[in-house]
Amino acid sequence: MDSTEGTFEFKLYRYTPSLGAAILFLVLFALITLYHLYQVIRLRSWYFLVFVIGGVFQIIGYICRTLAHNDTNSIPIYSIQTIMILLAPPLYAASIYMTLGRLIRYLDAEALSIVPIRWLTLIFVIGDVVAFVMQAAGGGIMASGTLSAMNTGETITIVGLAVQLAFFSVFIVTSTIFHWRIHQNPTEKSLLKGQPKWTETTWVTIMGVLYVSSVLILVRSIFRLIEYAQGNAGYLISHEAFMYVFDSMLMFLTMVVMSFYHPSKLLNPRNMERQGGQSDGTTTQLHRLSSA
Template sequence: MDSTEGMFEFKLYRYTPSLGAAVLFLILFALITIYHLYQVIRLRSWYFLVFVFGGVFQVIGYICRALAHNDTNSIPIYSIGTIMILLAPPLYAASIYMTLGRLIKYLDAEALSIVPTRWLTLIFVIGDVVAFVMQAAGGGIMASGSLSAMNTGETVTIVGLAVQLAFFSVFIVTSTIFHWRIHHNPTERSLIKGQSKWTETTWVTVMGVLYVSSVLILVRSIFRLIEYAQGNAGYLISHEVFMYVFDSMLMFFTMVVMGFYHPSKLLNPGRMGRQSGDTTTQLHRLASA
């Protein structure tokens, strides 16, 4: 569908969506999402279902992009695909916010967080929800198909991306300050890590995963913000390769990293309950060594 007004022509796609790339990432996201669902069920870490939903959104999004290869004029296919891929990262972000809050409590380090833990998850998740709703609204407005709606939808989406970027930047600063503080003022539980291998899921590797995932999502958000700010005729949105490099690949790597050092291996309720007794035992062993 092309909408024209004056010299401007709005196009759903300024290229023919690659079928091969769409199918490839459809398969990749489907496999890693199934793995995360398995981990959630196995570890009973229901709080992490939000992350799984993000993977489901990606799968739906790339199904739509595959369909768009042979139907570039379908507004429903374009709208659903765009909205699903756009909204998956905020779901990843919500999971990351919840993970940091749980990790701080796990380490008995509430006093070291610059944001009280009872508010930390709530504040960032609320910001994430606002960004999520605005991006969803922007996508919904664009789905109406008129040129004015397309422009309005892009503006709303840009604001939603900016909100997400702002909250995520503050979150990274909050995480970094907490990590610095616990490094210089360790809690008893944070000391129980010395004999662990780098391949094991410990609070240190979980923090590392949060950093890596946060940076990947941050880079992706900056890319999307610039892409939408350039408008429908912009250079980035006109070349499909940029989306796959700065969105698809980065978000797939985010899911892979979170899967390798799955936070729930450390932070699920059963593990946290058992760890209380394990910590005391290990401290006695360290003291007597």
């Protein structure tokens, strides 16, 4: 569909979506999502279902991407794939936020967090939800198909991406400060196994996974923000390769990295119960939500 206003022409795609690339990432996301689902069930890490749902969103998005190859004028196909691919990373981010909160409690290191532990997960997840809703709303408005709606939807999506980027940047700073503090003032639990091995899932390897995943999502969010800020006729959105390099590939790598040292190998319900019982109210509520 092309919409014209003055000399500006709005297009759903400024290229024919690659069928091969769409099928490749459809298969990759399907395989890694199934593996994550297996890990969630085996480790009973129901709080991590949010991450799996992010993978399902990617699968739906790339199914629509394959369909778009032969139907570049379909607004429903365009809208669904845009919304699904946009909304998967905020779900990954929510899982990362919850993982840090659980890890801090597991290490008995609540006093080392610059954000009170009972608020840490809640604050970042609320920010993530706001970004999620704004991006979903932006995508939904763009789905109406009118030029003014497309422009309005893009603006709302940009704000949603900016909110996500801001909260994620603060989260990375929070994680880094916590890591430095526990290195300077280790807890008994953090010293329990002595020098950690990189072949094992320990709190050190989990922190490494959180850093890598966070940077991947951060780079992707910066890319998307610039892409939408350039507008429908921008250079980035006009060249499909950028999307696959700075979104598809980075988000697939995020799922792969999280599967190597799956947080729930350490932060599973049995270990958390041994650690002193009950989680704080925030995590309990989030656990119930993710299990619903």
